[in-house]
Structure formats: C-alpha cells, structure tokens
Amino acid sequence: MVNKKYGFYIVINKFKPTKELYAFKTPFIMLTPSQIAQAPTWHGEVKNYFTAFDIAQMRSIRGFDLSSYSFVVSHAPDIYQRVSLPPDAQGRMPMDPGTPWSKEMISSFLAWMVAGYPEGEPEHQNKAFLKMSATPVTGRVRKSLTSLTAEELEKLKTAFIGIMNLGTDDLNGYFQNAAIHGLPLAFCQHHDPGFQPWHRVQMWAFENCLRSIEGCEEVTLPYWDFNELLPDWMYAAPFGSYTLPIDIGTASGSTNPNYKAGYQTNRYDARTIMNNFNADVMKYYANAQTEVWWDNFNGLLDGTPSLDFISGHDSGHDATGDTMSKQNVSAFDPIFWFYHCNLDRMWWIWQANNDAQTVDGFMKTIKNKTSSSYLVFTNAALGKMNPWAQTLKRDDLTAEFTIDLATNFDVSYESMTLDLPQAQANKHLFLGMARTFTADDQEVNVRVTDLDRTKIPGTFKVYLLRNEEVLDKSVFFQPDEVEKCSNCMKIPKVHFDFRLPLAAVTGGLLSIRVEPNNKEMYGDTVPLKVLGNPTISVSLLMDAI
Structure with missing residues (x-):
C-alpha cells in the first residue's frame, strides 16, 4: 500500500492481493481533515479488535504480534483483506475458533487505515501521575x-x-x-x-x-x-x-x-x-x-x-x-x-x-x-x-x-505519586510514512549529532549557543577513561537534543561549547578537534493525528 498526501486529503491506492486470498480490493476513499480527526485510534479502539486468543494463536503459529502497533501498521492491508473474507474462506482472520469481525469493526479498521493509522494514547496513561489504583502488597x-x-x-x-x-x-x-x-x-x-x-x-x-x-x-x-x-x-x-x-x-x-x-x-x-x-x-x-x-x-x-x-x-x-x-x-x-x-x-x-x-x-x-x-x-x-x-x-x-x-x-x-513540572508537549521528531501529522511552526528540536566523547575525561556539559550566548545545556555522565570502558565504547559518539522556541534559534549563529567537569586536561572548554566532527541540525516538530 502506498500513502500519498494531497493537501489535507489522503488517498490509499488499490493493491494486488496475494494469490492465496480472494480478489478483494481496498476501496478508494478520501477523508476530510475533520473526518481524519474523528477516525478510530490504535489505543482507543483498534487494538481491542484483537482478542487475547487471536494474539496468542497468531504468535504461536506464525510469529505475528497482533498486540504491536508497528506490526499491525505494517501488515494492515493484509489483515484488512483477511478479516473481510467470508467465514469459510481460506486464510480468513480470526482463525477458527475465533469470532469473525462485525461489519462495523471492519469498517472501523479501514477508516483507521485511511486516516493514516492514528495511534492515540492509552487510556491508562495517567497525565496527572496519580497514585495507581492497586499497589501490589509486598514484604x-x-x-x-x-x-x-x-x-x-x-x-x-x-x-x-x-x-x-x-x-x-x-x-x-x-x-x-x-x-x-x-x-x-x-x-x-x-x-x-x-x-x-x-x-x-x-x-x-x-x-x-x-x-x-x-x-x-x-x-x-x-x-x-x-x-x-x-x-x-x-x-x-x-x-x-x-x-x-x-x-x-x-x-x-x-x-x-x-x-x-x-x-x-x-x-x-x-x-x-x-x-x-x-x-x-x-x-x-x-x-x-x-x-x-x-x-x-x-x-x-x-x-x-x-x-x-x-x-x-x-x-x-x-x-x-x-x-x-x-x-x-x-x-x-x-x-x-x-x-x-x-x-x-x-x-x-x-x-x-x-x-x-x-x-x-x-x-x-x-x-x-x-x-x-x-x-x-x-x-x-x-x-x-x-x-x-x-x-x-x-x-x-x-x-x-x-x-x-x-x-x-x-x-x-510507600508512595506511587509523583509531583513533576509541566512536561514538554509530546511532539515527534520522527514519524513513519504511514502516519498523518501537522507541523509545529513555533517550536523546534535542535540536535547535536556525532559528538565523540571518548577523549573527554569524565562528566561534561554541552552548551547550545546562539551568537555565543547560552540557550540551553545538557549533561553527560561518564567515567574518566572512556576508552577503557567496554560499555562506553558501544556508543563512542552521542547526540544531544534541545527543545526550543523557533524564535530563539533564528537570525543568529548556532554553535556548541563542551565544558568538562575535570578541567585538568583541557581547561574550561574541550577543543572542537577532540570532539570529532559533530553537526547541528534544526528540525520542525510534528503532532501525530
């Protein structure tokens, strides 16, 4: 299946069914932005269409994970065809003795596909971080x-x-x-x-x-x-x-x-x-x-x-x-x-x-x-x-x-309650091509990539600068001799992200300064030549629909 975006409309092309299935074509459907916003989501409805029996059966027989959002997205066209087949057809889902999907469930799944597979949020996600309803009793x-x-x-x-x-x-x-x-x-x-x-x-x-x-x-x-x-x-x-x-x-x-x-x-x-x-x-x-x-x-x-x-x-x-x-x-x-x-x-x-x-x-x-x-x-x-x-x-x-x-x-x-400040909006730097999104033109992500940490003796701070003035900082915790640490050398180069208003980074020169806590070797600033060849990129953020 190929998704093509035309303005706010999404078109899902017809695809050729596999040989073992009945010839069944996905309808050509266009949705308006309001319809997309009202479409079912994975966490809200779709994941509940797969019963515990379905999940266990497909996992044991074929190694399929119908509880996984990413797996269902990548196999959605095939799943849609299979649940749409007659009850006695070869290849039908759910497999016997599972209960066939209703027409409403099939239509809802298709609407989810057409809308670009909106993920939504789990109902159990507790934004207020309140005490969990049933804390396990332990010794x-x-x-x-x-x-x-x-x-x-x-x-x-x-x-x-x-x-x-x-x-x-x-x-x-x-x-x-x-x-x-x-x-x-x-x-x-x-x-x-x-x-x-x-x-x-x-x-x-x-x-x-x-x-x-x-x-x-x-x-x-x-x-x-x-x-x-x-x-x-x-x-x-x-x-x-x-x-x-x-x-x-x-x-x-x-x-x-x-x-x-x-x-x-x-x-x-x-x-x-x-x-x-x-x-x-x-x-x-x-x-x-x-x-x-x-x-x-x-x-x-x-x-x-x-x-x-x-x-x-x-x-x-x-x-x-x-x-x-x-x-x-x-x-x-x-x-x-x-x-x-x-x-x-x-x-x-x-x-x-x-x-x-x-x-x-x-x-x-x-x-x-x-x-x-x-x-x-x-x-x-x-x-x-x-x-x-x-x-x-x-x-x-x-x-x-x-x-x-x-x-x-x-x-x-004793306590399962957290008192935390307001979190940054849960926006995305990367989204799969099948997802629909809106771009935020007010906030950006600045990423420093491929910073070689192996020659820095111990913990250090990365300062993001605009015209030599500090915008933000990030800390990296590490031992004095990174090259002697086998675990550290799994990721010798690291990245840092900074979430900032677009206005804060425009119209000026962006750069970084790396300050080691241990100043015996380099003084206040680690020379750029020691850091390899790090790069700075600025990306718009996305809101998934």
Missing part, C-alpha cells in the same frame, strides 16, 4: 527518607555503619557494593539498554547487604523524593560522607592521584541540590512520564531524543555534588543509594501507568522490535545482570526478570 515496602520513623532511621544507621565496617573484600561490605558501580570493578551499565534493569538489581542487592547486619533483617532502602529537602541527618554520619579505606586506582590499572585512601566524598548543601534539580533535572523526568513507549521513556538509545529519563539521570548526578558527578566514585557517596532507589520508583510508577509491570505488558511498550532495547529483554545472554548473576549463581537474574519488581523482588513503594 519490602520502601519509604521516603522523610517518612522514616525514629526507630526505622536508627536501624538504617546501624545497617549502614555495619556494612561500612566490613572489610574491602567482603561482598556484603559497603566498599564492594560501591566498587561495582565505578572503580575499581566497573560493572555498571550507563547509556545502555540494560541501564534500568541493572540498577534495579543493584538496589535489591545493596538492600540485602544492609539486611545482613544483625538486628537489621527487616530494613528497606529508602528513596529520596526530589521534591523534598534532604533532612539534616543526611549530612551526619554515616550518611554524610564516606572515606576511601584504600587506593582504588584507574580503569587501566595505574595509580589515580584523585582516588587514594583518605578521599572523602562530598556533595552540595540541601538547598543548592533542590534548586539544581528544579532548574536542570525535573523537566527530564516529567517528559519521561508522559511517554507511552519504553524506547522513548529512556531516551538517547537507538537514536531516540535525549530529553527523557537518561538525561534526567545524568543531570541529577551532576546536580547533587562533586562526588556524585564522577562515575568512578559516585556510588561511594551514601546519597547515591537513595537517589537510585527513587529512580527505580519512578520507573515502577511508569510501569504501573502503562500496564507494564508484567513481562507481557512490558514487552508491548517496546515499539522497535529490532532495537537494542528489545534485545536486552529477549536475549538472556545480553540481559544477564552481572556481577550478581555470577556471584549468586543466579542465571535467572536477567533484564526480563527485573520487570516484575513486586513478584520477583518482593518490593513495593
């Missing part, structure tokens, strides 16, 4: 830092002090747990499809270590709600800082003068952190919660806009303080654990709002079935959550296993 209920009782806080202190006093070789000890994320063990997955699952297992494993201390068997890891000012006790022992007991070296094995025994973690004061989050971080988490596709919820991966969760994660690390901005040692700051516990809560809330707390439900949220984001959940080897799968001899600890937090980890959160 481990994680609470906010500010809602701990005096007794709970004392036990948490006891647990932290207990694991901090364990030796540097003890797998239950604080040092070993922090070393997994950065130096010296460096297992962590950042800017990678396994990013969320890996950190979910990390929080669970750390919580287990806290529970290994006598008298702390019921301790749960609290989360840091970013809307709440950090309590004073977060700046007192044992939560205020951690001192390295030994040198931790570098990824290449040499001595690192910055991370020797005696290095003490540090962070900004509570008010500065809250101001930083409000200014530079929360907008990304707000964007992420409006996404209905997992691919876009994360952002950055597989070419998706870098305006969502991963950008929030990177900016949040930088906004918290010097130690947290350094991937090599960020996990040694005790606040790291409460920070990532809240990120896990935010992922769980997104799952709840998108019917994605089970494997079947979650897999339906992955739009691109050939992407790395899909493969990590379907290939056990790629999705292995090491080092825990190795040390615990748990082959089941895979990305897929992490999806169901309540069943597989016995974890839930």
Whole structure:
C-alpha cells in the first residue's frame, strides 16, 4: 500500500492481493481533515479488535504480534483483506475458533487505515501521575527518607555503619557494593539498554547487604523524593560522607592521584541540590512520564531524543555534588543509594501507568522490535545482570526478570505519586510514512549529532549557543577513561537534543561549547578537534493525528 498526501486529503491506492486470498480490493476513499480527526485510534479502539486468543494463536503459529502497533501498521492491508473474507474462506482472520469481525469493526479498521493509522494514547496513561489504583502488597515496602520513623532511621544507621565496617573484600561490605558501580570493578551499565534493569538489581542487592547486619533483617532502602529537602541527618554520619579505606586506582590499572585512601566524598548543601534539580533535572523526568513507549521513556538509545529519563539521570548526578558527578566514585557517596532507589520508583510508577509491570505488558511498550532495547529483554545472554548473576549463581537474574519488581523482588513503594513540572508537549521528531501529522511552526528540536566523547575525561556539559550566548545545556555522565570502558565504547559518539522556541534559534549563529567537569586536561572548554566532527541540525516538530 502506498500513502500519498494531497493537501489535507489522503488517498490509499488499490493493491494486488496475494494469490492465496480472494480478489478483494481496498476501496478508494478520501477523508476530510475533520473526518481524519474523528477516525478510530490504535489505543482507543483498534487494538481491542484483537482478542487475547487471536494474539496468542497468531504468535504461536506464525510469529505475528497482533498486540504491536508497528506490526499491525505494517501488515494492515493484509489483515484488512483477511478479516473481510467470508467465514469459510481460506486464510480468513480470526482463525477458527475465533469470532469473525462485525461489519462495523471492519469498517472501523479501514477508516483507521485511511486516516493514516492514528495511534492515540492509552487510556491508562495517567497525565496527572496519580497514585495507581492497586499497589501490589509486598514484604519490602520502601519509604521516603522523610517518612522514616525514629526507630526505622536508627536501624538504617546501624545497617549502614555495619556494612561500612566490613572489610574491602567482603561482598556484603559497603566498599564492594560501591566498587561495582565505578572503580575499581566497573560493572555498571550507563547509556545502555540494560541501564534500568541493572540498577534495579543493584538496589535489591545493596538492600540485602544492609539486611545482613544483625538486628537489621527487616530494613528497606529508602528513596529520596526530589521534591523534598534532604533532612539534616543526611549530612551526619554515616550518611554524610564516606572515606576511601584504600587506593582504588584507574580503569587501566595505574595509580589515580584523585582516588587514594583518605578521599572523602562530598556533595552540595540541601538547598543548592533542590534548586539544581528544579532548574536542570525535573523537566527530564516529567517528559519521561508522559511517554507511552519504553524506547522513548529512556531516551538517547537507538537514536531516540535525549530529553527523557537518561538525561534526567545524568543531570541529577551532576546536580547533587562533586562526588556524585564522577562515575568512578559516585556510588561511594551514601546519597547515591537513595537517589537510585527513587529512580527505580519512578520507573515502577511508569510501569504501573502503562500496564507494564508484567513481562507481557512490558514487552508491548517496546515499539522497535529490532532495537537494542528489545534485545536486552529477549536475549538472556545480553540481559544477564552481572556481577550478581555470577556471584549468586543466579542465571535467572536477567533484564526480563527485573520487570516484575513486586513478584520477583518482593518490593513495593510507600508512595506511587509523583509531583513533576509541566512536561514538554509530546511532539515527534520522527514519524513513519504511514502516519498523518501537522507541523509545529513555533517550536523546534535542535540536535547535536556525532559528538565523540571518548577523549573527554569524565562528566561534561554541552552548551547550545546562539551568537555565543547560552540557550540551553545538557549533561553527560561518564567515567574518566572512556576508552577503557567496554560499555562506553558501544556508543563512542552521542547526540544531544534541545527543545526550543523557533524564535530563539533564528537570525543568529548556532554553535556548541563542551565544558568538562575535570578541567585538568583541557581547561574550561574541550577543543572542537577532540570532539570529532559533530553537526547541528534544526528540525520542525510534528503532532501525530
């Protein structure tokens, strides 16, 4: 089928049916703009035409996924012909013993095709981020830092002090747990499809270590709600800082003068952190919660806009303080654990709002079935959550296993409510040719592409400039020696997106400035020759109809 756009009209050409089908031609239909706007949508009506039996039958027999929007769009002409056949015809859908579609359903499906396959939004998408209707009941209920009782806080202190006093070789000890994320063990997955699952297992494993201390068997890891000012006790022992007991070296094995025994973690004061989050971080988490596709919820991966969760994660690390901005040692700051516990809560809330707390439900949220984001959940080897799968001899600890937090980890959160700023309008930078859309002439997406990050020592900021004046900035969180990080080298070149009013970028010279947090090598600005050959593009945004 070929779609041709003539002004506001869409014409669907006739196509030649396959040999096994009866000769049946798609009618020649034209729709006005108002008719297009009133057409059925995938989430509103069309996906409900396929029953659970239909989906399971076609998946097992032919490997077809009738629960997938992208699959149904690409096979819509064939599906339309098959559901239109007489009940006893060869090749009819639904297959026996399924119930044939009514004339109204067939007409509705055709109207959906003609309108350009409007996707719509899931009914369960909760724009207000209200508390989910039924929170799973679990044994481990994680609470906010500010809602701990005096007794709970004392036990948490006891647990932290207990694991901090364990030796540097003890797998239950604080040092070993922090070393997994950065130096010296460096297992962590950042800017990678396994990013969320890996950190979910990390929080669970750390919580287990806290529970290994006598008298702390019921301790749960609290989360840091970013809307709440950090309590004073977060700046007192044992939560205020951690001192390295030994040198931790570098990824290449040499001595690192910055991370020797005696290095003490540090962070900004509570008010500065809250101001930083409000200014530079929360907008990304707000964007992420409006996404209905997992691919876009994360952002950055597989070419998706870098305006969502991963950008929030990177900016949040930088906004918290010097130690947290350094991937090599960020996990040694005790606040790291409460920070990532809240990120896990935010992922769980997104799952709840998108019917994605089970494997079947979650897999339906992955739009691109050939992407790395899909493969990590379907290939056990790629999705292995090491080092825990190795040390615990748990082959089941895979990305897929992490999806169901309540069943597989016995974890839930006290609050499933988020207080986030207004998200940017959910507009599209890319749409399939089969989609109909309107172009926004007031807002644009500025993308910096192919920026080589491999020679930048540690976390850095990209500033978008117009006539040398800053329009916006984005943070990228990474280790000191990128070329020694095998996970980093999967994506040595990265892109950055900035959503701005058209008027802000017109009539001037656009450029970028890259500022490293570590200024020992380049000073305040990384030379452009170090960055490869990055490009800047400005694109209009689209509203899908």
